[in-house]
Amino acid sequence: MTRTSSGRDKFALKSLGVLHRNIKQAKCLMVGAGGIGCELLKNLVLTGFGEIHIVDLDTIDLSNLNRQFLFGRQHIKKPKALVAKETAAKFNPNVKLTAHHANIKDPNFNVEWFKSFTIVFNALDNLDARRHVNKMCLAADVPLIESGTTGFNGQVQVISKAVTECYDCTTKPVPKSFPVCTIRSTPSQPIHCIVWAKSYLFNELFGASEDEAPEFDHSEDTENAQEIKNLRQEAQELKRVREMLGQSEFAENVFEKVFNKDIARLSEMKDMWKTRKPPTPLSFKSLFSDAQDGLSSSASDQKVWTLEENFLVFCDSLDRLSQRILDLRNAGNDTLLSFDKDDEDTLDFVAASANLRSQIFGIDRQSKFDIKQMAGNIIPAIATTNAITAGLCVMQAFKVLKQQINDARMVFLSMSGDRGLTTEPLRTPNPSCQVCGVARLDFECDTSKTRLGEFIDVVLQDILEYGPSISILHDKLIYDEEYDDNLNGSFESLGITDGSFLTVMDESDDDQPHKVNLIVQVKSRPQNDAEQSFVKPARVEIPVKQAQPPSLDSLVLSGKDTGRNTSSHGNGDIEQSRKRKADDSLDSNQEPSKKVKAGEEIIIIDDGYIEID
Ligand SMILES: Nc1ncnc2c1ncn2[C@@H]1O[C@H](COP(=O)(O)OP(=O)(O)OP(=O)(O)O)[C@@H](O)[C@H]1O
Numbered sequence: 088m089t090r091t092s093s094g095r096d097k098f099a100l101k102s103l104g105v106l107h108r109n110i111k112q113a114k115c116l117m118v119g120a121g122g123i124g125c126e127l128l129k130n131l132v133l134t135g136f137g138e139i140h141i142v143d144l145d146t147i148d149l150s151n152l153n154r155q156f157l158f159g160r161q162h163i164k165k166p167k168a169l170v171a172k173e174t175a176a177k178f179n180p181n182v183k184l185t186a187h188h189a190n191i192k193d194p195n196f197n198v199e200w201f202k203s204f205t206i207v208f209n210a211l212d213n214l215d216a217r218r219h220v221n222k223m224c225l226a227a228d229v230p231l232i233e234s235g236t237t238g239f240n241g242q243v244q245v246i247s248k249a250v251t252e253c254y255d256c257t258t259k260p261v262p263k264s265f266p267v268c269t270i271r272s273t274p275s276q277p278i279h280c281i282v283w284a285k286s287y288l289f290n291e292l293f294g295a296s297e298d299e300a301p302e303f304d305h306s307e308d309t310e311n312a313q314e315i316k317n318l319r320q321e322a323q324e325l326k327r328v329r330e331m332l333g334q335s336e337f338a339e340n341v342f343e344k345v346f347n348k349d350i351a352r353l354s355e356m357k358d359m360w361k362t363r364k365p366p367t368p369l370s371f372k373s374l375f376s377d378a379q380d381g382l383s384s385s386a387s388d389q390k391v392w393t394l395e396e397n398f399l400v401f402c403d404s405l406d407r408l409s410q411r412i413l414d415l416r417n418a419g420n421d422t423l424l425s426f427d428k429d430d431e432d433t434l435d436f437v438a439a440s441a442n443l444r445s446q447i448f449g450i451d452r453q454s455k456f457d458i459k460q461m462a463g464n465i466i467p468a469i470a471t472t473n474a475i476t477a478g479l480c481v482m483q484a485f486k487v488l489k490q491q492i493n494d495a496r497m498v499f500l501s502m503s504g505d506r507g508l509t510t511e512p513l514r515t516p517n518p519s520c521q522v523c524g525v526a527r528l529d530f531e532c533d534t535s536k537t538r539l540g541e542f543i544d545v546v547l548q549d550i551l552e553y554g555p556s557i558s559i560l561h562d563k564l565i566y567d568e569e570y571d572d573n574l575n576g577s578f579e580s581l582g583i584t585d586g587s588f589l590t591v592m593d594e595s596d597d598d599q600p601h602k603v604n605l606i607v608q609v610k611s612r613p614q615n616d617a618e619q620s621f622v623k624p625a626r627v628e629i630p631v632k633q634a635q636p637p638s639l640d641s642l643v644l645s646g647k648d649t650g651r652n653t654s655s656h657g658n659g660d661i662e663q664s665r666k667r668k669a670d671d672s673l674d675s676n677q678e679p680s681k682k683v684k685a686g687e688e689i690i691i692i693d694d695g696y697i698e699i700d
Pocket residue numbers: 118119120121122123124142143144145150151167189190191192210211212213216468658
């Protein structure tokens with residue numbers, strides 16, 4: 088049933104009171120139209136937010152449809168932002184919707200554009216984009232509602248410049264990596280074999296080089312120099328095998344190389360197997376004869392395949408992928424493939440290769456279903472979690488729009504613990520945060536004429552009273568006391584253009600007071616004055632860094648289990664506040680001198696910090 092707009096307004100007015108007017112006048116930005124985004128857009132539209140811009144870079148995939156209910160089968164491969172807008176527009180014709188099929192990091196979404204919004208909602212799935220929006224909202228001074236879900240857990244955080252902590256006030260967990268030797272020589276768990284198949288073997292045969300795999304941690308490399316050298320040699324040999332792609336004996340050559348020859352060499356390294364069972368090579372010919380019966384009809388994704396079934400899937404998927412490479416090559420296209428958990432050919436190859444390797448090392452084989460989860464780092468997305476979280480986002484947005492940010496809470500949704508929903512007060516900004524614990528300066532200049540040297544002399548040293556010990560970053564270091572190569576370069580020649588950010592860091596001696604980092608936002612404007620290529624900014628006091636303990640308010644915890652262990656999968660990577668506490672004490676070099684343990688739950692540190700354990 089379609090409700091008339093006046094009827095809708097009447098109900099909204101009754102339930103929302105004066106807030107209704109603020110909502111109608113609000114212009115919101117929603118970044119991400121995936122799991123949370125679809126639910127959130129429906130809420131925003133039905134609540135009657137006046138204007139909504141939707142940004143999403145992706146197109147709709149079949150696997151999105153179980154929970155991203157604004158999309159149907161007919162929309163597969165169409166841009167999420169546009170389809171979300173079209174579907175949601177039908178829920179409330181009074182809302183003005185604009186869709187952008189684009190990356191939120193595109194330069195045209197600059198600070199000025201962000202400033203045009205009343206409030207921003209993040210419904211993203213990765214750290215990088217979340218960090219970017221956080222930064223832009225701080226620069227534009229627009230409140231941000233950050234949200235994330237992981238399986239049954241969800242979180243909502245309200246971020247407001249200088250009032251609350253920002254997304255980067257706490258460090259975020261980095262994706263898991265494994266020592267390269269564990270992956271290459273001494274796997275002991277299924278995940279080690281899956282990472283090997285996905286990030287090494289697959290890439291060496293069909294994709295880009297293994298050096299780019301983020302899962303490989305080379306930090307232990309020095310201890311294993313000889314082994315690393317051998318592995319490099321093996322990789323070179325594999326490159327030669329790759330050149331045989333398309334020939335009838337390709338599968339046998341690959342198999343014999345990685346599952347026989349390399350393993351035989353490895354098992355010869357007696358020192359390595361003093362405390363472990365040595366690996367057992369497999370033979371292509373004997374498996375080939377054992378596997379004559381073909382795949383059993385019951386070989387489902389959920390079942391753990393036999394060795395012979397893995398062998399057959401390995402050969403078959405290798406053929407399918409080789410054929411794809413040949414087809415691409417014949418069409419004159421790029422011939423690199425990349426692993427995608429939703430691409431059956433790549434998943435079959437990774438699943439079978441991982442299981443063959445597990446067999447060699449005496450590790451339990453896994454079903455294709457389980458391998459898909461592990462290889463794609465998938466924690467199943469739950470529609471209900473997204474729906475509840477999206478609802479919480481709107482509830483928190485109400486408080487922001489009512490100018491009652493002090494009533495806003497950090498909200499956690501969790502299946503563990505006594506209560507599904509727990510909240511805690513918003514924290515004050517972390518004084519040592521590199522993103523929000525900063526001073527800001529708008530710098531208007533002609534980027535083609537302004538030289539880095541004059542910016543330092545006139546703006547930083549004369550006007551802002553910096554000493555000689557500073558460093559300046561623009562993505563990477565462009566100046567410090569020992570690196571003055573760029574002094575004569577124009578901003579433009581250094582890649583600094585309209586909308587660029589520079590970070591100025593005070594590098595004075597440790598016993599001196601340090602200014603907080605200064606974020607300079609560059610605004611490129613042609614300057615007609617021949618004398619001056621920039622507008623001299625007014626003198627402002629750059630605050631000095633100080634370690635400031637969090638306010639008492641922020642130490643009051645509302646629930647026993649706040650569910651703050653949600654993390655990973657990108658969605659739920661809002662960091663636990665306990666990590667923040669740990670970092671705070673590390674940052675300010677405060678060694679807890681006395682710890683009083685209250686059960687296993689709370690550690691009280693005598694300088695006033697509380698840590699949840
Ligand atoms: N930099 C970005 N700019 C714009 N949109 C982005 C950016 N990064 C991620 N997104 C979008 O954020 C949304 C996040 O949604 P969600 O977590 O449900 O992920 P998904 O890709 O739809 O699903 P899954 O990863 O579970 O297959 C996606 O639609 C994704 O395209």
